[in-house]
Amino acid sequence: MSNIEPFEIPSIPSERLALLKQKLQNAEYPNELEKDVGWTYGAPRWAVEPLVKAWLNEYDWEKARAEMNQWHHYQITAQGLRVHFIHEPSDKPNAIPLLLLNGWPSNFYEYHKVIQPLRDGANGGQAFHVVIPSLPGYGFSEAPKLPGYGVAKNGEIMAELMTTIGYNEYVVHGSDWGSTIGKWIAMERSSHCKGYHTVMPLCPPPLPTPSFLFSHPVKVAKFLASTVLGFDPVYGQGVVKLKGKSFADVQNDRDSGYRAIQATRPYTLAYGLSDSPVGLLAWMLEKFHNWTYHPSGNVETQALPETVTTEEFLTQVTIYWLTNTMSSSTRLYYEAFNEAEMMKVFMGSVTIPMAAAYFPGELSKFPREWLEASGNLVQYNEPDVGGHFPALEVPDVLVDDVRRFGKSLKAKKHL
Template sequence: MSIEPFEIPSIPPERLALLKERLKNAEYPNELEKDVGWTYGAPRWAVEPLVKVWLNDYNWETARAEMNRWHHYHATIQDLRVHFIHEPSNNPEAIPLLLINGWPSNFYEYHKVIEPLRDGVNGGQAFHVVVPSLPGFGFSEAPKLPGHGVVKNAEFLDQLMIKLGYTEYVVHGSDWGGSIGKVIAMKYSDRCKAFHTVFPLCSPPPLSSVFSDPLKVGKFLAYKLLGADTVYGKGTTKIRVSFVDVIFDREGGYRCIQGTRPYTLAYGLNDSPVGLLAWVLEKFHNWTAHSADKEATEGLPETITVDEFLTHVTIFWLTKSMPASTRLYYENWNSTEISDVNDGCVTIPTGIAYFPGENVRLPREWIEANMNIQQFKDYPVGGHFPALESTEVLVDDVQRFGNLLKNKKYIQ
């Protein structure tokens, strides 16, 4: 596995001209005369202003200059070129930390936490920060064969940490990164010494544990009859019935499409920058915490700037990687990987930071039955992208977890 320096590139002039042309001549779809907010999806009144900013005001070179402050590399792992950021700390007590994002974000999700974690902001624990682009996301090459799901991603990223010389490290994950991080925690615990996540997924207490833990099993059975609010507390959980459940989970539509027919969807996402923007915007709107009624608000919460959002979208558009990123849903829906990961138990020290706007929130007792919880904090604000929405809170939580690991000598 070779490692080569890499620099975030400028947009080639001909491709930039094509983008401008497509944005300028966008054809917007028909909508109802009555304003229905976001209930039918991303409305034109939220999409069109962002298209105009992307066309007239957004500057990729400004974002590129920020990103190129960090050290970027390409590593060839097996037969794929994988992009990653590697920012070693000057602190001799720093802990190696692997940060893994999910969909529909990319490595840029962590742009505000890289330096604070590297430098040990506010006198907290410092880290050697590694932020990869998952295969098929951003500047990483897309998988060439079927079957590249969370397990294969975990294998790739563990190999990356080995190549970087880290014999011990901590993994943090959001969204798909939470599932990939859980696989790393379970399969590579000889090197991965701790797991931190904002997106803990696990199975409910098995019925076979009725004798060892009758209360948890009894509450689970009551939940099936009476509902989560009655059993676990009103508004404290968001339990997904199944991966593609759209009857009880209106957010499940995109998972159905990406998990069954990603090729067909890919034509629109790859060919239309407006279609790409709208597809991503819906999730950045629905999965984040807003101070006002979501149905009446514009696309983004106050915590995520237009430029931050457009940088995410531009990375996908420039690299033509959105179609490949959606295939991760297909690979995991059409295998037993997700159920296997959810059923598995993490024995290494685990830290959980929970945010109220997260789109899946399981009862704490389910998580405690499946993971070796050493730190658990339920925060009052924030959503699915806490590295963007609640940056200082997340940094502090990761630092406190790092201190705990050092103090208890879970990691040297």
């Protein structure tokens, strides 16, 4: 336990804060078309500039810092890297250790609304010992210095974190990359990980392999029919949401261009995102706009949905800027794209109990029967609201789903 040291979210050094203010004050915006083209060319100036001004004139890092420092932060050395994490143990005797993993372009702050309700188990809900790390190269965790820190290496580090804290049995929840890393942990550390909850599950279709033909012949037949007739006639309207045919199929998915860049040439992009806070903000804003669910339906006229405040978004941006981790966070795309382990995780099966919650604004969606064929799916839910960041957008809905899963694991004595 001597490896674990307390950590505090720092203030912004005065010289660095002055530099930020100077860059924001003297921002040079790109030229645009005279015609309003909405978000089709990327983040428009009318959406970016007000947030830049809010960051310059209104945003208070010390207020956000005070909120974050109400929780217990620590650092630990795992696989040679200093890893930051929040650890909020519950005082409830039946609490379950829970590892919450985020992805890009988010960080640990994505979960700031769910820490207390998950920890305290109010109103008879299942309580959890909440652990929220910063992935290596994200936020306040040290960035890897060598190649190879993809999904598998991140999974090893996160699993080591949990056992070092003292949790030999736990549940993992993941969004975005956290879902993929969480699946690796569920597959490769099943002696410790006893449940896997995800909002962005990855699985293969029921291909006509000997195993699938024997165990799921009807599912295989339906999938083969969908390759001829299309997804909607076979599975139902909107049941399958797959825009592209590959990781960066920009011909069929115009939103996948960032993946192509970050998975092949992350260094070159990183100069602009590291040096320009306005560029950093705009790059993140496009994703927080496109990947969230807009309850009002005003997608084209809103920068952010009503469920994500300007302050919350700017806290995410400031964490990236303060720690200069946008460059190291995007390298995860390169590592995952170039590692064989990524395909192994995608094609692999989860044997421990698994829960999936598909929110309407999620980027992709597979049929429930695909998940059932590739994993031990014991809970499935399709909420009416929420997007790619449900812990930020609809925290109550996510908390309820995680609680139900945890309660079922207790009832069936998996933990």
